[in-house]
Amino acid sequence: MLKYTEEHEWLKLDGDEVIVGITEHAAEQLGDLVFVELPEEGKTVVKGEEIVTIESVKAASDIVAPLDGQITEINPAIVETPALVNEDPLENGWFFKMTLADPSELDGLMDEDEYREYIA
Amino acid sequence: MTEQLHRTPLHGMHVSLGAKMTGFAGFDMPIQYPAGVLAEHLHVRGQAGLFDVSHMGQVILRPKSGSLRDAALALERLIPMDVVGLAEGRQRYGLFTNAVGGILDDLMVANRGDHLFLVVNAACKAQDVALLRTGLGDVCEVEVLERGLLAVQGPGAEAALARLHADVALMRFMDVRALNLRGIPVVVSRSGYTGEDGFEISVPAEMTVDLTRWLLEDPSVLPIGLGARDSLRLEAGLCLYGQDIDANTTPVEAALKWAIPAVRRTGGARAGGFPGADVILGQIEAGAARLRVGLVPEGRAPMRPGVSLHQTADGPALGSVTSGGFGPSLGGPLAMGYLPAELSAPGTVVFGLLRGKMSAVRVVPLPFVKPGFKRA
Numbered sequence: 285m286l287k288y289t290e291e292h293e294w295l296k297l298d299g300d301e302v303i304v305g306i307t308e309h310a311a312e313q314l315g316d317l318v319f320v321e322l323p324e325e326g327k328t329v330v331k332g333e334e335i336v337t338i339e340s341v342k343a344a345s346d347i348v349a350p351l352d353g354q355i356t357e358i359n360p361a362i363v364e365t366p367a368l369v370n371e372d373p374l375e376n377g378w379f380f381k382m383t384l385a386d387p388s389e390l391d392g393l394m395d396e397d398e399y400r401e402y403i404a
Numbered sequence: 405m406t407e408q409l410h411r412t413p414l415h416g417m418h419v420s421l422g423a424k425m426t427g428f429a430g431f432d433m434p435i436q437y438p439a440g441v442l443a444e445h446l447h448v449r450g451q452a453g454l455f456d457v458s459h460m461g462q463v464i465l466r467p468k469s470g471s472l473r474d475a476a477l478a479l480e481r482l483i484p485m486d487v488v489g490l491a492e493g494r495q496r497y498g499l500f501t502n503a504v505g506g507i508l509d510d511l512m513v514a515n516r517g518d519h520l521f522l523v524v525n526a527a528c529k530a531q532d533v534a535l536l537r538t539g540l541g542d543v544c545e546v547e548v549l550e551r552g553l554l555a556v557q558g559p560g561a562e563a564a565l566a567r568l569h570a571d572v573a574l575m576r577f578m579d580v581r582a583l584n585l586r587g588i589p590v591v592v593s594r595s596g597y598t599g600e601d602g603f604e605i606s607v608p609a610e611m612t613v614d615l616t617r618w619l620l621e622d623p624s625v626l627p628i629g630l631g632a633r634d635s636l637r638l639e640a641g642l643c644l645y646g647q648d649i650d651a652n653t654t655p656v657e658a659a660l661k662w663a664i665p666a667v668r669r670t671g672g673a674r675a676g677g678f679p680g681a682d683v684i685l686g687q688i689e690a691g692a693a694r695l696r697v698g699l700v701p702e703g704r705a706p707m708r709p710g711v712s713l714h715q716t717a718d719g720p721a722l723g724s725v726t727s728g729g730f731g732p733s734l735g736g737p738l739a740m741g742y743l744p745a746e747l748s749a750p751g752t753v754v755f756g757l758l759r760g761k762m763s764a765v766r767v768v769p770l771p772f773v774k775p776g777f778k779r780a
Contacts, residue, residue, distance in 0.1 A: 315631070316442040318730035319705050319737075337759065339706050341441040341730055342631060367442075 286374075287390055288399035289350045294374065295393065298381070301356055302390070305378040306347065306369065309403050315340040317366035322358040322380060329353060329382070336379055338366070350393070352385040412458035413552045413612035421627055428630055429526035431459040436629040444632035445732040448598055449773075452560035453628035454619050457597075461529030462549040462606055463536065465520040469543070475520050478540035479513065484655070484678045486665040490515045495578045495593050497663050499655055500528075500535060505683030506651040507658065508535065510643065514580040514593060521580070521591065523553070523604070525645045552612030557602030557636075559776055560624045565592075565603055568618060572603065577777040588615055597633065599640025600776045638738060639731045641698060641770030647709060648696060648726040648740055654680070656687035657742065659696045659770070664688070694723060695748040698770040699739040699756075703763050706730050706737040707756045713741055714755045717762040722747065725756065733773050743767065 287295045292310035295302045311317075319339035329335050329349035336347035358380045362368050369377040384390065394402060409432040418425065423434035434456065436444060447453055467475035476487035485498035492515045500508035509528035514521040524532045529548075536546045556565055565572045568585040572592060575581060580593040588611045596602040607615050619625050634644070643649045649658045666672050670685050678684075701707050707728045712721035728739030739756075747754055752767040 315436065316440050318442075321705065337705075339730070341445075341635060341732070342435075344706070344708060370440075 286396060287393035288396070288402070289393055290402065291348055291350070292403075293347065293350050295350055295390065297390065301381045301383055303378050303381050304350055306373055307399070308373050311370050311373040311377070314338065314345060315342050317369045320362050320366045320369070320379075322363060323355050325355055325358055327355045329355060338369075347379065349382075351389050353382045354385075355380050355382050357381040410459070412456055413609045414456045414458065414616055417613060417616060418456065418627075423627070423629060426630070429459055431526060433459060434627070434629040436631045437627050439626060441629070441631035441635065442732050444626065444628045445635050447626050448558045448600060448628055448632065448636055449733050450559070451624045451626075452556060452558035452564050452602075452622075453598075453632070454616065454625050455555040455557065455628050455633055456552075456616075457555050457604070458552045458609075458612065459526040460553055461522075461524040461526060461532060462551055462553060463522040463524060463533060464545075464547040464549060465522065465536065465540070466518070466545040466547065467543060468545060470518075472515065472518060472520070475540075475544050476515075478543040479520060480668070480674060481677060482535060482539045482679065483511075483513070484664045484668045484681070484684060485513065486667050486674075487513060487520070488674070489665075489667065492517050493580055495580045495595060499660065499663060500532060501655070501678055501680045501684065502651055503679050505654040505680030505687070507645070507649045507653055507655060508532070508651060510645055510649065510660075512593070512595065514591075516580065516582075516591070521606075527646060549606070550609055552607045552609050552615075554605045554607060554612070554616060554619070555596050555598075555602060556605070556619060556625065557596045557598040557600045557628075559601060561600070561602040562778070564619060564622045564625050565605075567622060575603075575778075577601075577779045585615060586618065590615070594778065597640075597642055598636040599642070599771055599773055600636070601778050635729060635732060638727050638729060638740065639733055639771065639773045640775060641740070641772060643696070643740075644727055653696075653742075654684055654687055654692060656684060656692040657694055657696065661688055691745060693745055694742045695745050696726070696740060697743050697748050698750075698768040698772060699725065699728070699741055699765045700768050700772075701737045701739065701756065701763060701765050702753075704736060705758060705763065707739045707758055707763075707765065711739075711741075711756045711758055713743055713765065714757065714762065715747060717755050719755075721757070722754075731772060738772050739765070740770070
């Protein structure tokens with residue numbers, strides 16, 4: 285089950301980690317991505333911290349850490365081929381995996397219905 | 405943002421085609437259609453695209469004396485170009501200048517036989533019309549046209565427009581003709597703002613939708629938004645007024661001195677006589693201290709307008725990026741900006757300050773992509 289942030293990120297629980305990406309809505313709003321810069325693996329991040337830079341044909345944007353935790357893995361495929369984020373934002377276009385400092389904080393994020401309402 | 409945005413004759417069509425709309429120069433314009441900026445850009449380079457540029461200003465100068473030479477001479481008071489020598493049925497690029505040699509707008513001027521036809525930037529239209537009325541109202545009637553303006557651009561543009569009138573194939577780059585397209589009286593120029601072959605078509609406002617429909621019936625022609633228009637013109641090394649050129653940049657600094665012919669330069673038959681002539685002609689002789697250049701960032705991150713440019717990674721800012729982004733045909737980032745003349749030679753490596761980090765940028769010749777104009 286996916287959880288969502290107000291910054292249009294999705295989080296999917298995967299064992300001890302969460303996988304993080306951006307929503308279809310965000311990918312569509314951003315337009316064709318042409319550049320992605322991801323954080324270092326192992327980096328400790330704080331909720332709201334700008335950790336990813338993305339550029340679309342139109343503009344630069346930042347992606348923030350959805351919660352406190354540590355980056356465990358990044359997706360090199362989207363650095364090589366940023367268009368993957370537009371083509372498949374929910375699967376192959378994931379951004380990074382992280383462990384959460386407090387996994388219970390996931391409960392505070394939106395579920396799918398709440399996110400749909402949020403972007404409506 | 406309470407001010408009401410203007411709408412072009414094609415506004416409803418843009419919305420029904422699924423365009424994302426945005427405010428641009430006071431008009432509600434399509435930034436992109438569902439295909440997206442990348443696909444639209446590449447479609448224009450490969451086939452043909454249709455642009456609504458009806459927001460641009462279309463102005464007629466009609467000589468009160470009946471002699472076009474009088475109108476041409478009057479316009480030359482405001483613009484350092486050769487209007488007198490512009491043959492009937494031909495168009496040239498020019499610049500309105502100010503007293504200190506800055507650029508007030510860039511425009512196209514066409515000789516239409518009994519009048520001059522000008523196309524100016526939307527954001528500068530009111531200022532340009534006021535300038536024309538003040539500057540040459542004694543000699544010319546200045547008439548602002550409320551017409552549509554379409555651009556068909558790309559290697560397939562000729563074939564697409566030839567379906568409506570075979571004679572367009574006889575036109576070469578910068579030719580201008582009045583034609584009748586299935587009953588619609590239009591003025592067509594073989595020009596554009598993409599670096600591709602193509603046409604701009606001035607059409608009566610109420611017939612703009614019909615003409616657009618006919619052009620889009622050709623499956624090779626897709627509607628193209630302002631997003632791709634910007635990346636196309638950037639790859640073609642063309643200036644965007646308000647970004648790459650403005651009242652504080654001179655034509656020489658902007659690497660546009662090619663637009664000022666010998667006849668208006670020192671020693672020419674009609675040398676000077678336009679605003680800022682002393683500054684501009686002096687810079688043509690002695691060179692300008694800074695120049696507009698093409699830039700290719702060495703990494704993959706685009707450099708947007710405002711990124712500062714430095715000679716060394718710890719040196720002071722010596723210039724900045726004025727246009728920049730990703731070039732879909734180039735397959736990477738590209739930019740234009742201003743650098744001191746001594747750093748402007750192609751091959752020079754400077755640094756751009758991007759998100760707090762210095763990144764190498766190489767000066768390259770303009771344009772970034774080879775133009776497809778039909779010159780012969």
